[in-house]
Amino acid sequence: QVQLVESGGGLVQAGGSLRLSCAASGRTFSSYVMGWFRQAPGKEREFVAAISWTGSSTYYADSVKGRFTISRDNAKNTVYLQMNSLKPEDTAVYYCAARYGSRWPEVHESDYWGQGTQVTVSS
Numbered sequence: 001q002v003q004l005v006e007s008g009g010g011l012v013q014a015g016g017s018l019r020l021s022c023a024a025s026g027r028t029f030s031s032y033v034m035g036w037f038r039q040a041p042g043k044e045r046e047f048v049a050a051i052s053w054t055g056s057s058t059y060y061a062d063s064v065k066g067r068f069t070i071s072r073d074n075a076k077n078t079v080y081l082q083m084n085s086l087k088p089e090d091t092a093v094y095y096c097a098a099r100y101g102s103r104w105p106e107v108h109e110s111d112y113w114g115q116g117t118q119v120t121v122s123s
Contacts, residue, residue, distance in 0.1 A: 002026040002112045004096045009117030012086055016121070020081040022096030022114055030054075032112075034072060034079040035105035038092035038119075045095070049081060050104045059104055064090075086121045093118050 008020040020036070035050035049070040050059045058070055067086075072079040079096060094117050097110035 002029070002032065002098050004098060004112055004114035006094065006096050006114045006117040009094060009119045011120045011122065014086060014088055014121055014123050016086050017082070017084045018086065018119060020083065020094055020096075020117060020119075022079045022081075024077045024079070024098065026077070029077040030074040032098040032100055033102060033105060034070075035097045035099070035110065036070060036079075036081045037095045037097055037105075037107060038090075039095070039116075040089075040092040043092075045107050047105075047107065048094070051079065052102070083119070086119075088121045088123045091119060091121050 003025040005023045012018055030053055036048040037045050038048050039045040047061050048064055051070045051072050055072050067084050069082040096114040097105045098112040099105040099110045
């Protein structure tokens with residue numbers, strides 16, 4: 001069992017930065033591929049970024065590539081999402097997800113989800 005708790009969301013102006021954190025419980029955190037997803041009002045949840053067990057491999061949605069960076073600290077059971085050059089269209093609730101094994105998390109193929117943290121980017 002893994003519990004995920006996101007933090008770090010807030011209100012920021014366009015062009016600004018935020019760093020989201022996702023703290024995981026459980027002793028097998030390093031066995032999970034971790035991901036970030038987001039859901040804007042009236043839209044479906046979408047993939048943002050993912051990171052492998054060791055952090056050696058990462059994967060990004062085209063819409064955030066070059067602006068967002070995912071990282072993890074297995075000693076702290078935490079995954080991060082550094083978001084730079086934020087745009088109003090990045091406004092959404094951001095969710096952390098965990099998938100056991102080696103495959104990237106997907107909206108319908110993740111084992112655990114956090115409760116989400118709101119990110120609002122003003123123009």
